[in-house]
Amino acid sequence: MSEVYAVRRTRLRERCNASGSTAALVSRPANVRYLAGAAPENAVLLLGRTEDVLVCPEPPDDRTPHSRPDEALRLHLMSGIGGDPAVEAAALATAQDVDALAVEEHHLTVTRHRAIGEAAPRLRLTGVAGAVEQLRVVKDEEEISCLRIGAEIADQALGELLESILVGRTERHLALELERRLVDHGADGPAFPPPWPPAPRRPPGHRPTDRRVEEGDFLSVCLGATYRGYRCEIGRTFVIGTAPADWQIELYDLVFSAQRAGRESLAPGAACRDVDRAARQVLDSAGYAEALPVLTGHGVGLEIDEDPQLTPAAMGKLDACVPVTVEPGVHLPGRGGVRIDDTLVVRPEADGGPELLTITTKELLAL
């Protein structure tokens, strides 16, 4: 595995060199993990001029292979207590005769940035905002395999929940129950904390509630597993009670059509905004323009919300091996709503088209 991380670091180094920096300081935890193989708490990674150094406040947890940092990195343990590893890394950069250090300006606070500048006044600080995130968009098969296992775990947890009695329980309780089942099945933990979805993802007017589930309710459940750091999500909507009402069947079918349109438009080279439009226009033309969330899908990986964003204003195109969610939803204030959410991997048609990772049925179940 070590070569994977070395290759990633080389790619970042090339980008930094191209923009005139001889070294880079990576502080955002998901980016540290991507480049170093593990992100010990509060650790930062220095891509130096002469060597790469992982600066850690304490010895990394090495009890499992996937919590062990890449052995090709030099490990630097902080000498003092309460210091900032980013400041210590800047001092190490100076010692390596670095003149321009690229830092993650979208992650460092103004205060930390200033402390780095004061501790290493000879360093010129430049920006590398978003560079690692861009490298992370296209996944390798090892990463996709982690997402696939995470999706299996989420499917299992959801399947078990559906076999239990739901009436009388709150959304919050169901979320905790799901978390426990995810861990039971081998997840590192949930992929995101409840309540979910957060604004601005959630449809206007909808919020997770403490209300108990009742007969006749539309119940939307959204969960995800983290497996070896990789996060996926799945969302399904059910009717509680014996038979769905006509308006519930109609609304469900509509959201299902929108979600299918989004899924079917996933292809290498497809514009992100076109995928969004495919899903959105089904709901728009049925008169639900006002009830739609800001996005109809997004990338997933080491974080639950990554690029690409599937929105009307998105600029980029999809590539093969990019995992995304497709998750249109409609919420009718006072009546409930429908949301259907899958994680898929963009694949060329020759490989069978988009790979669905979350395989729980999308039939409208009455529970």
Place this chain on the structure above:
Amino acid sequence: MSEVYAVRRTRLRERCNASGSTAALVSRPANVRYLAGAAPENAVLLLGRTEDVLVCPEPPDDRTPHSRPDEALRLHLMSGIGGDPAVEAAALATAQDVDALAVEEHHLTVTRHRAIGEAAPRLRLTGVAGAVEQLRVVKDEEEISCLRIGAEIADQALGELLESILVGRTERHLALELERRLVDHGADGPAFPPPWPPAPRRPPGHRPTDRRVEEGDFLSVCLGATYRGYRCEIGRTFVIGTAPADWQIELYDLVFSAQRAGRESLAPGAACRDVDRAARQVLDSAGYAEALPVLTGHGVGLEIDEDPQLTPAAMGKLDACVPVTVEPGVHLPGRGGVRIDDTLVVRPEADGGPELLTITTKELLAL
């Protein structure tokens, strides 16, 4: 309640004015909540020259009284999608003829700070780092009452766990079980996510594990409830099986003495470092200097880790009505460890001395 928030905003405004800023932009969620009564997702608070404005991406959740922002604030809903409320607040400040705006440099990233500067080039941006945090240190009785209820909830959840069977379960499972019980008893949620304690709080060498609990183990459990935004914590150590070994009793008694020494030294006017030393020297003199964590306690409130910090290098003194934890611990690699953690409120002796909020027994129980 509205006056409480107005008074807090006035105190902050006075500090900003004294340092030459006519307005302040508060972005850190706990600080927004402290000054506005609620912190809608991604909202920021502008303490303006002519009026105070809460800038929100979507309408605040007003279903419960304690999620409703102070009605004395003007509510400004973001016009567009995906914009930064801090940038929009800076534009509002300009419209109020503000010349110098104090921002939270310890919370804003370099990228956001730059976007504010570019969107409002006539504004001079100054710093207000830590000012709201300082106001938050001394709590009023309403705040302490929330902490007290949270502590009761944590005591209840822990009490129930102790009545259940622990052998064969992992620390991670026990943590999830505790979360569920906290919510059952009325908590907003857990006060902190597992694993806990995080570095650098935890004793050197100790990490939460996935190992199953076995007979003879020392089991340390640390949990906390959030109630109306306020977070407390409690930690206890138990022996699994019929009777503790001699070395376990000895180590437990030692940590208990250290924790009691810390608790008993809590008083208005006591130096934070003296409280730390009171607890630490008991363990030091028994030869455990190397096995001690960086701090032996810390403030709690809207965040689980606030000022004051009880460390050897801490500078300040305690005031009355400051809630703190006292939580010394020793971990012996390969054998396990002991940690005893309470949340208390500093009170003058005339009022009975420190008020213990977490009242679960500190006897060494064999479960």
